Amino acid sequence: MEGATDIFVRLRPRLLGVAYRMLGSLAEAEDVVQDVWLGWNDAEYSQLADPEAWLVTATTRRSIDRLRLARTDREHYVGIWLPEPVLTGESPATPEQLQEASSDLSIAFLTVLERLAPEARAAFLLREVLDTDYDEIARTLDKSEAACRQIVHRARSQLREERPRYVVSAEDHQRLMRRFAQAWSDADLPAMKAMMAESATLVGDGGGIVTSFPKPMVGGERIAQLLFACTLRRKHELRLELASINGRLGVLRYFGDVLESAQSYETDGERIVQIHVQRNPEKLRRISAQQASIPTGVDVYSSNGAFNRTSTIEGAR
Structure with missing residues (x-):
């Protein structure tokens, strides 16, 4: 059986990807994941039915809290705020292999996500990027499934005209x-x-x-x-x-x-x-x-x- 550290290390790239997509800042994402690690050490992981779901939920909730604080700072940002860029690819310098095959990390996409409120951003990313079931989204956000479906629907409508339109090889x-x-x-x-x-x-x-x-x-x-x-x-x-x-x-x-x-x-x-x-x-x-x-x-x-x-x-x- 995997130990607590082994589980966290295996899932850390996914957690970092969730936090980065939420915050648009790798430095802030790393802080969030570090906080999750501290909480994970205190958790009775052996009693958890799904450790990955626990970690993703903890990361998402902490990211929502961090984003609420960050949005206040970004309102006073001088000029236009854009996400922190990261290098991706096969290079060993790639931060934790952030990219996942089915996910969208483009600066254009992350910039558009800034239009969403923190909980809406979380629900949209969990559903549209990470393909999370609505029951799990509901548990993560502490809302009903019906409410989460409505949040995602509104987010889709809000972003429809602004998301990158071209699919290019x-x-x-x-x-x-x-x-x-x-x-x-x-x-x-x-x-x-x-x-x-x-x-x-x-x-x-x-x-x-x-x-x-x-x-x-x-x-x-x-x-x-x-x-x-x-x-x-x-x-x-x-x-x-x-x-x-x-x-x-x-x-x-x-x-x-x-x-x-x-x-x-x-x-x-x-x-x-x-x-x-x-x-x-x-x-x-x-x-x-x-x-x-x-x-x-x-x-x-x-x-x-x-x-x-x-x-x-x-x-x-």
Whole structure:
């Protein structure tokens, strides 16, 4: 039989995934899971019919409490708040293998979830992402099954128009991102414009620490020109790395040895439709530490347009 520690270690990635999807912050998710671990040590686990259900319930409830507190802080956040990005894929640096095959970790999806109240977010994630039965959701939220069904229904309706609309294969997404990164590093503005949807949007998070846009920028041509202008101003320092960010291929933009932003892209397979740019240094600290040296498994585009593939990109799924 598994001991208490063995059970927790085996389920920790799932618990961390639940907390991260609830909070949009890996640092806060790790704190929640640590709290759950302390409670687990005090629990009579041998008397539990379903230890996994107990742990998921405890994680969800603590995440709801943490999110209620966090939402107050986010109301006073300077500029637009975006989730903390995480590197995903086959790299050993991947935080606890957060991705699960049937789950959605994209920055676009997590950003949309911010529109939901804490309990609604929990019910929606448990049902739509983790495929949890309504009876278990009811026990987790201490509500009736009928109430939980209504919460999930309302959440679906609230998010219907805002959830990412495109289902794009990893291969098509990667192909477009490699073409775009090459055009960007070559300062090829016409090619960059051609790969942007006319109605594309760019959303940035500077956290009041570095400059960013106070509201989304709309228009593919304007966005391409913005990225192009940044390249011209500091072209000798620019380095672009393609990396799997929250399960999809995105861009890490460096100026010299400093990570300036982590950029997550939504595409329709042919053009870029949305970019989320995380510039807040506090939310980039983990990635900066992981990428202290150029790892294997990334495509690197240097400021002179030269391209060096250290190996095939893994894990963009």
